Amino acid sequence: MRDVGVIKSHGEEHILAYRVVDALIIALMIFAVSALYVGHVNIHYILATTIAIVCFSVMAELLGVYNSPSLYSIRYVIGPIVLSWVFTIALLLIVAFGLKITQNFSRIAITSWFVATPILLGLYRYSITKYKSIVKADSYEQKSIIIGATSAGIALAKEIESSRQHGIKLIGIFDDRSPERLPDDLSFPLCGSINDALEMAKERNFRHVYVALPMKASRRIKDVINYFSDSTARVYIVPDFFTYDLIQSRWRNVGSIPTLSIHDTPFYGMSTFIKRLEDIVVSSLILLMISPVLLAVAIGVKASSPGPIIFKQNRYGIDGKQIRVWKFRSMRAMDNGAVVKQATKGDPRVTRFGAFIRRTSLDELPQFINVLQGRMSIVGPRPHAVSHNEEYRKIVDKYMLRHKVKPGITGWAQINGYRGETDTLEKMEKRIEFDLIYIRKWSLWLDIKIIFLTIFKGFISKTAY
Missing domain, CATH: 3.40.50.720 (NAD(P)-binding Rossmann-like Domain)
Known part of the structure; x- marks a missing residue:
């Protein structure tokens, strides 16, 4: 067979250079401030430097600092750089307090390091960008x-x-x-x-x-x-x-033969680990904070009508695998078969208390337990009943591609207004459109944005019956 060669990613050398320089800036800054304020660099500062470089590198990769557009424009990268450094600081503080070694660090030195490092990282990016625009503009x-x-x-x-x-x-x-x-x-x-x-x-x-x-x-x-x-x-x-409608497309070399995925998941390698870590941390914190609310809603459900407190319904999870999704029961009926009728305005099956918890999304709080179980994610396309999946996959183009990721408690479609009843085909099509946009553009930064926006406009809905 003729040697066809291997397709390599353009810009790999530039990306490596940026990573190396970022690591050097982090290390040189802590060595400089420790030498200035402490007079020497001990093992604790070296340990802090190592943790900082590893954490920052991982977070920067996930937040898109080393994506191609970020290599040429400071405005694309300053936010992710700062956020990556905030995560790094948070991890360092957790480690220091956990190991009870805070007394081994100079507060002035560490504060100076925390403040000066992102500034230098930004100035480095700015100088490179400025140099390229001046020297190579007409070359x-x-x-x-x-x-x-x-x-x-x-x-x-x-x-x-x-x-x-x-x-x-x-x-x-x-x-x-x-x-x-x-x-x-x-x-x-x-x-x-x-x-x-x-x-x-x-x-x-x-x-x-x-x-x-x-x-x-x-x-x-x-x-x-x-x-x-x-x-x-x-x-x-x-x-x-x-x-084609590319979704998380990637080059992959099978031996020396290059191939291109058309429909793929955004979660490979470290991104899978970070997404799962995000789900565990966020859902655990939320469950701790809302435990009194969970108890109050459970009592309300039990007191409002006979039946179980939790309603478990079959939904499609990642790769179309069926999962059990939990909700506080809000109806007298509990459809979970071949036909599941969506709730509509004034639906007689919905209890009075059920209407309240559906409108305020309180009925979905048990799904944070599903997130801990690994069935769902904090952010992702909302799961639909199996019967609805089988109905809409026949009439909505690319419907099943939403199952390239785990279903979520909130999502890009929900914060853009497509939550609750989908009484028209157009509404479902728009929901799927936003779901696929989320899968195409997934990043940790996007997840954080969706979680933040959900707090302000994702829970209350006039169309959630």
């Missing part, structure tokens, strides 16, 4: 062209023109087609034919060539790549993935 290294006035080519051109953070200076689009065959929404002027582009490449008028021809034109793409082999330009293929 040969940044000049690029696009081959093909296709949907992918136009989208790439708009992305390049919308922000300078990518570090690309677009010369224009080249295409062999006649004007009447070009897209009507083409807002970028054509600079010539592909042959014109090749001649310009030979004269070193640009450095990068982005081939954005349709994927079906594989023979034509190969010819274009061969044309530019007669130049020193760097050639990139822009696959027309706009024909």
